[in-house]
Amino acid sequence: MELQQQVSQTLLTAASDKETRERGQREAAESKLKSAVAVLESKLEDTRVKLEAERLERTQTEYELKCTLAKLEKEELVRKAAEAELKITCSELEREREQREAAEKRVLDLQQQKHLAHHGACWQYEMDGHWHPFSPEGNQQMLQAYSAYIEDAQSNTANIVAGGVERIVDFAEMTQKHASTWKVRKIRIVAGVPQQWVSTPAALLTQRGKLASFYVEVTDARLIDWVTRLLRTTGHAWDASTACSQMKNATVKSVHRIENFQLWHRYRARLETMREDHAKYNVSVLPADLDLDGVEGTMGLSQPHLDCGEPLARDVDEKILLHGTSWQNADSIVMHGFDHRTCMRGMYGDGVYFAGAACKSHQYSCGAHSGKACNTCKCERTLIIARVALGDAYHASCTQYGARRPPNRSGAPGTHGSVVVNPGPISWHHSPTQVHQEFVVFDREQAYPAFVVQYLPP
Ligand SMILES: [Zn+2]
Ligand SMILES: [Zn+2]
Incomplete structure (x- = not known):
C-alpha cells in the first residue's frame, strides 16, 4: 500500500515536473514570440516613420517644384510681355526710321527737283x-x-x-x-526730262538752238490716235450747223514731240516759283474744268495720254491745252517758247491764249491769215499741244482788253496765275456770249509746247 502510495506520489511528482517543464517551455516560446513580434513591430514602425519622412520629403519637393514652375511661368509671362513691348518699340522705331527716311528722301527729291528746275541736268x-x-x-x-x-x-x-x-x-x-x-x-x-523723251542727256546738253534737234517724230499709233481724237471730237465738231464741224474730218499729217531741254527747265523752274508763291500766301488751287464747250469729254480723257510720261502737276493745275498757229510760227515757239508779245491782242488781255477745243485753235492756224481768225482756207494747219500751268486761275466774267497780267487775288497778295474764260454770257462781249473755253497766261514760261501737230482740214 505504502509502495503503491510511493509510486503514485512519484508519478504525481513526475507529472508535475513535466507540467512545470512544459509551462516553462511554453512560456519561453511565448516570450520568444513576443520578442519577435516586438522586433517586427519596431521594424514596422521604423518603416512607417521612414515612409512618412519620405512622403513629407516628396510633398516638400513637389511643393518646391510647383513653386519653381509658378516662378518659371511668371518669368515666361514677364519675358513675353517684355518681348511684346520690345516688338512694339522695334516696330515704332522701324516706323520712325521709315518716316525719317521718307522725309529725308522727300527733301532730297525736292532739292533735286529744285536743283533740276534751276540748273537742268x-x-x-x-x-x-x-x-x-x-x-x-x-x-x-x-x-x-x-x-x-x-x-x-x-x-x-x-x-x-x-x-x-x-x-x-x-x-x-x-x-x-x-x-x-x-x-x-x-x-x-x-537730265530731269519727261520719261518718254528719247534724246540722250549728251544730245540735250548740246542742242544749242539747232531747230531739228527739238523735233522728234512720234510713231506711237496710240498717241497719234489721241491727237486725231482731239482734232475730231473736241468742242463743236459734232454740231453740223457750225463751221466747227469741219474738224470732224480733219486728218493728222504728222506729230512731233518737242524735246527742248532749256525750254523744259525754264518751264519747270516757273512751276517751282508758282509753288513757292502759293505756299507763301497760302493760296489754294482749284483745278479748272475742261470740255465745257464739248460733249465727248475728250480733253479730260486725253490728259494723261499726252503727258510724255511726266504726270501733270495738280498743285499748279497743269493742263494739256491747245494752241493754233502757223507752221512758221511753230518753229519759233519750239525754239524759244510761247511769246505773248508776238501774239494777237485778245479780249482777255495781252497774254498767250490756249483753247480747250481744236475747233477754236483751228481758227488761228492759217499760215496765209496769220494774226486773224480763219476758218475757210484749206491749207495745212498747225496745232501745238501744250502743257500749261494755270495755277490759281481767275474766272473772267467780263472782257479785259489790254490787260497785261491776271487780276489781283481777292484774298491774298499778288495776282492770279491765269485767266480762264468759260462759255456763257460775258459782259461787254461783242456776241455777247463766249462760245469757246479759253485759257490765258501772261508769263511766257508758264507753258511748254509738248507736241506740234500738222493736219489738214477736209
Ligand atoms: Zn467750236
Ligand atoms: Zn486763211
Whole structure:
C-alpha cells in the first residue's frame, strides 16, 4: 500500500515536473514570440516613420517644384510681355526710321527737283546701292567738264575739286575716283526730262538752238490716235450747223514731240516759283474744268495720254491745252517758247491764249491769215499741244482788253496765275456770249509746247 502510495506520489511528482517543464517551455516560446513580434513591430514602425519622412520629403519637393514652375511661368509671362513691348518699340522705331527716311528722301527729291528746275541736268554718284546728287558746286563743274567732253572728246577724264576733295571722273567709263583714297564709284547724269523723251542727256546738253534737234517724230499709233481724237471730237465738231464741224474730218499729217531741254527747265523752274508763291500766301488751287464747250469729254480723257510720261502737276493745275498757229510760227515757239508779245491782242488781255477745243485753235492756224481768225482756207494747219500751268486761275466774267497780267487775288497778295474764260454770257462781249473755253497766261514760261501737230482740214 505504502509502495503503491510511493509510486503514485512519484508519478504525481513526475507529472508535475513535466507540467512545470512544459509551462516553462511554453512560456519561453511565448516570450520568444513576443520578442519577435516586438522586433517586427519596431521594424514596422521604423518603416512607417521612414515612409512618412519620405512622403513629407516628396510633398516638400513637389511643393518646391510647383513653386519653381509658378516662378518659371511668371518669368515666361514677364519675358513675353517684355518681348511684346520690345516688338512694339522695334516696330515704332522701324516706323520712325521709315518716316525719317521718307522725309529725308522727300527733301532730297525736292532739292533735286529744285536743283533740276534751276540748273537742268543733275550729276549723281552711287554709294551703298543708292544714287546721290553732287553738291551744286560739284554739279556745275561736272556739267562744264561733260560739255567739253561731248563737244570735243580729247580726253575722257577731268579733275573735279568740290568740297575740298579732288576726284578724277571718267566720262567714257562713267566713274569717279577719289584722288587720295583711289575709291572708285559709278556716276550718271539725270537730265530731269519727261520719261518718254528719247534724246540722250549728251544730245540735250548740246542742242544749242539747232531747230531739228527739238523735233522728234512720234510713231506711237496710240498717241497719234489721241491727237486725231482731239482734232475730231473736241468742242463743236459734232454740231453740223457750225463751221466747227469741219474738224470732224480733219486728218493728222504728222506729230512731233518737242524735246527742248532749256525750254523744259525754264518751264519747270516757273512751276517751282508758282509753288513757292502759293505756299507763301497760302493760296489754294482749284483745278479748272475742261470740255465745257464739248460733249465727248475728250480733253479730260486725253490728259494723261499726252503727258510724255511726266504726270501733270495738280498743285499748279497743269493742263494739256491747245494752241493754233502757223507752221512758221511753230518753229519759233519750239525754239524759244510761247511769246505773248508776238501774239494777237485778245479780249482777255495781252497774254498767250490756249483753247480747250481744236475747233477754236483751228481758227488761228492759217499760215496765209496769220494774226486773224480763219476758218475757210484749206491749207495745212498747225496745232501745238501744250502743257500749261494755270495755277490759281481767275474766272473772267467780263472782257479785259489790254490787260497785261491776271487780276489781283481777292484774298491774298499778288495776282492770279491765269485767266480762264468759260462759255456763257460775258459782259461787254461783242456776241455777247463766249462760245469757246479759253485759257490765258501772261508769263511766257508758264507753258511748254509738248507736241506740234500738222493736219489738214477736209
Ligand atoms: Zn467750236
Ligand atoms: Zn486763211
